[in-house]
Amino acid sequence: MRRTLFAGAAALLAAAGTFTFVLTRAEAATQTLQSLAAANGRYFGSATDNPELTDTAYTAILGGGEFGQTTPGNSMKWDTTEPTRNAFSFTKGDAVVTFAQAHNMKVRGHTLLWHNQLPGWVSQLPATEVQAAMENHITAVATHFRGKVFAWDVVNEPFNDDGTFRSTSPFYAAMGTDYIAAAFRTARAADPDAKLYINDYNTDGLGAKADAMYNLVKTLKSQGVPIDGVGFQAHLAIQYGFPSQMQQNLQRFADLGVDVAITELDVRMVLPRDSTKDATQATYYSNVVKACVAVTRCVGITIWDYTDKYSWVPSTFSGQGAALPWDENLQQKPTAYNAIVTALGGTVSSPSPSVSSASPSPSRSVSPSPSASSSPPPAGSCTATYKIVGSWPGGFQGEVNVTGKTGWTVTWTFANGQTISQLWGGTVTQSGASVTVKPASWNATPPATFGFLASWNGTNAIPAVSCS
Structure with a gap:
């Protein structure tokens, strides 16, 4: 499926x-x-x-x-x-x-x-x-x-x-x-x-x-x-x-x-x-x-x-x-x-703000990420894969999948001034461009996934992530 x-x-x-937005019938x-x-x-x-x-x-x-x-x-x-x-x-x-x-x-x-x-x-x-x-x-x-x-x-x-x-x-x-x-x-x-x-x-x-x-x-x-x-x-x-x-x-x-x-x-x-x-x-x-x-x-x-x-x-x-x-x-x-x-195992995509819910059957205009960034899996540590699952002018939704270590911590540094506004599946600390995410209590054992909403402007490069 x-x-x-x-x-x-x-x-x-x-x-x-x-x-607002709507989806195609297909x-x-x-x-x-x-x-x-x-x-x-x-x-x-x-x-x-x-x-x-x-x-x-x-x-x-x-x-x-x-x-x-x-x-x-x-x-x-x-x-x-x-x-x-x-x-x-x-x-x-x-x-x-x-x-x-x-x-x-x-x-x-x-x-x-x-x-x-x-x-x-x-x-x-x-x-x-x-x-x-x-x-x-x-x-x-x-x-x-x-x-x-x-x-x-x-x-x-x-x-x-x-x-x-x-x-x-x-x-x-x-x-x-x-x-x-x-x-x-x-x-x-x-x-x-x-x-x-x-x-x-x-x-x-x-x-x-x-x-x-x-x-x-x-x-x-x-x-x-x-x-x-x-x-x-x-x-x-x-x-x-x-x-x-x-x-x-x-x-x-x-x-x-x-x-x-x-x-x-x-x-x-x-x-x-x-x-x-x-x-x-x-x-x-x-x-x-x-x-x-x-x-x-x-x-x-x-x-x-x-x-x-x-x-x-x-x-x-x-x-x-x-x-x-x-x-x-x-x-x-x-x-x-x-x-x-x-x-439930689904993948989240995000809408274009230019699509009106009053239109009869428009398609979404989303910009999924063609690539992802992951940390190398050092012995006894973990792997974290970062991807952009949807993007629209001024905002995007990201997702990080973690494997390998219970009680993980994931970190990265944004290169283009992105700012996280909401995050689920963990707790986030952002200081300037530096981001640290620790798991929610129910999400500490891999495989684990957390997602977030963030702002961006002009460029939205995928950062290198580290997992420990």
């Missing part, structure tokens, strides 16, 4: 300013997040919801090939599907499924059992009636969507952050922890072919809540409960640091004999945006994707809607937002988007 970044109609924000036919994920044996998806489906500009991107999977954010939850006891409504869920089928997208069912978004009648049930109502609900919903969803979030968010079970759940209050096994067995009976998941947030890295989930899954497996996967929501925030040892955490769950998936990914920040926050956000997106790709049983990644226009973050976290790879105007954020592409 040819791996060159394409970016749809996107805005690139760099030191030189803001500009490029668009072969370059999507989904195609790159599929080349890695995974899917790449976006959540959606029914109000969004009336936005034609939004649906053109959602169903345009970038995504191979979707999750309905609300339309399969209990308050929507059974607002009154034994009176079921599937109209909204069916609308999402119909859209997905028309655009060759798989659907994750979300969610059969959750302590939130329950109609009032559920919480008013006597404890003796809760199990029957729960099993009736799961059976009806899973049976209706049987054959239309490839996976179900059967139980959603069973734990508090300290690893204790949520006592506020009416199901836990009535049945104790047995409600989880009962829910999975009921779902399997209703839909034998769907993959059955347990799903939670703040379990992405090592910690008390992840340990509790791990022990639960291990116990369920030992009891023969039909659990097929664990969903990691990955609602991240750059101000709180990246989850500890995400890849190792995903791997230990996979080693229990279950699939793992990134189910609700977004990376929020305290507003307003700036280039530093964007670069950190891009690193987080890259970290998550790389962790999934590195774990054989990580089957896919779903961002929690693709655009800030419909993000849940601003209404939930005051003063925060800008959490997704597309902005509120449905324009790609090149730093975040390109980080995902690179982590």
Whole structure:
């Protein structure tokens, strides 16, 4: 598969300013997040919801090939599907499924059992009636969507952050922890072919809540409960640091004999945006994707809607937002988007600012580097290869690939006054023309790649690089 970044109609924000571009239809036919994920044996998806489906500009991107999977954010939850006891409504869920089928997208069912978004009648049930109502609900919903969803979030968010079970759940209050096994067995009976998941947030890295989930899954497996996967929501925030040892955490769950998936990914920040926050956000997106790709049983990644226009973050976290790879105007954020592409194994190219997004089908005018510079590989050291992957008047994007040594340091000296404005995959220090890059914690072991945006004027010679 040819791996060159394409970016749809996107805005690139760099030191030189803001500009937009679109790609030719031939490029668009072969370059999507989904195609790159599929080349890695995974899917790449976006959540959606029914109000969004009336936005034609939004649906053109959602169903345009970038995504191979979707999750309905609300339309399969209990308050929507059974607002009154034994009176079921599937109209909204069916609308999402119909859209997905028309655009060759798989659907994750979300969610059969959750302590939130329950109609009032559920919480008013006597404890003796809760199990029957729960099993009736799961059976009806899973049976209706049987054959239309490839996976179900059967139980959603069973734990508090300290690893204790949520006592506020009416199901836990009535049945104790047995409600989880009962829910999975009921779902399997209703839909034998769907993959059955347990799903939670703040379990992405090592910690008390992840340990509790791990022990639960291990116990369920030992009891023969039909659990097929664990969903990691990955609602991240750059101000709180990246989850500890995400890849190792995903791997230990996979080693229990279950699939793992990134189910609700977004990376929020305290507003307003700036280039530093964007670069950190891009690193987080890259970290998550790389962790999934590195774990054989990580089957896919779903961002929690693709655009800030419909993000849940601003209404939930005051003063925060800008959490997704597309902005509120449905324009790609090149730093975040390109980080995902690179982590999926794609190659990033950059646009010419002279191309307007209003044009019917123009081609990009990019100036990829015909050559690269690499350091010789001294014994016990490493090799670093520098290349320019795209160039436009006043700016360019560079990439450096490192092999050979864990904990590398890469240095070079610009000859033509170039200045780095953003860098992902490492930390950069630039003093005059001299540049030093050290790896991000997740990127210290080769083969490693970091990328950057920089300014140039007149001449953009490739420097000699050193790696130690």
